[in-house]
Amino acid sequence: MSQSPLALRAEIAALLPRLRRFARSVTHHREDADDLVQIAVERALKHLDQWQDGTRLDSWLFRIMKNAWIDEVRARGRRDEVLAPEEAGEHVGFSETGSRDIRLSIEKAMARLPEEQRMAVSLVLVEGLPYKEASEVLDIPIGTLTSRLARGRDALQAMLGDGHLAP
């Protein structure tokens, strides 16, 4: 462990935009997302010595975020139904009216995925992690990861409709 804490801090700072992106797709809520990043970075800084040199720092941080979010969801689950998608039966249409609408409908569709599928989709399709890294972040075998990915993708395709020819 030759990495100095200062250099590690700089590297974590460099990853902040990606941590926020992952948080946004996982929590589908702006404030929740930044709270999650905050909690995860605090945890990471407290346990810098646990990061193993030679492993990916981004994966390590994603894993901390995943665990922090699961804790948060459990804590909230007993209080309210924060995570229940608000209009559960509504069809999420694919809007051609503007990029912001497109973005919202994709975010809504993501929000409707079960937690475990959403994380798998986010890590692989958005963050571009290899299967091996993503499976380690989620603490699951690669076979489980690929089946979550397959189910998540099918659900998204179904919700987003036939917009696949749009740019």
Place this chain on the structure above:
Amino acid sequence: MSQMNEHDRIAVMAYVDGELPPADAAAFDARLAREPALADAVARERALRTRLQSAYAPVLDEPMPASLLDLLAIPDAAAKAPPVHLAAVPPPPTAANEPLPAGASDAARAALPRAQRWGWPQFGAIAASLVLGVLFGARLSGGQHVPGGDTLALAVAPDGAITAQGALRTALEHDVGGTVLDPNARVGVGLSFRDHARQYCRTFTLDAESSGIACRQPEGWVVAHLEHGRNAPAGEQGGYRTAGSKLSPTLLQAIDAMREGDTLDAAAEKAAQANGWTR
């Protein structure tokens, strides 16, 4: 596409995700050419990937909340050090950082102002600020003189070019053939070589935190490669690193990609330095 069997469905995913081994990917390519249903499934998956990425990409450019930046602020010693400025423009040359005449005596070199020497916190802070500045797109105001310019190791110009300043600039300019001008400066110069444009380039280290390559251009030593932390060569605290010091694999790769011909030996370094590192 719902009739697709499980095996093909997984294969389409793995293909789009770049997870197929090369041989399998080639075989899959061949199938795509003659199975429209498979090609259509691939197109759908690619489109989904693109749509997800473009939906979340704007988050990367959103302003960073101050609370997050504060968490990663430079701690302790560095925080107490004088503020580090990322210069908008290199400070005007002063007696202290103007290149010495090639024939300057050792005594003249030893008489260089002490202001050029500084400890690691500033270097660390510079390295971190640099990362932060680049990352968060800090827009640096142009044109003003930077007070305390002698504590700078690197400056970022408005066009993004990073130039060596202060002790780093002095070392790049003068430390040749294993001679160290200022042994107290925590900078080191390692290998020298010429790049494809025939410019002279040299590797350097900033304390143990950062390392990189700077190339001599008319405006000064412009940083062509910079890395921090675990990529920087591990070594004793500060001090000069000889050409044989351990360089990180990524730095070595960068040298190999850049260099035209062999690295310079001590005599060639001295000759290039006497010539002002001009092409």
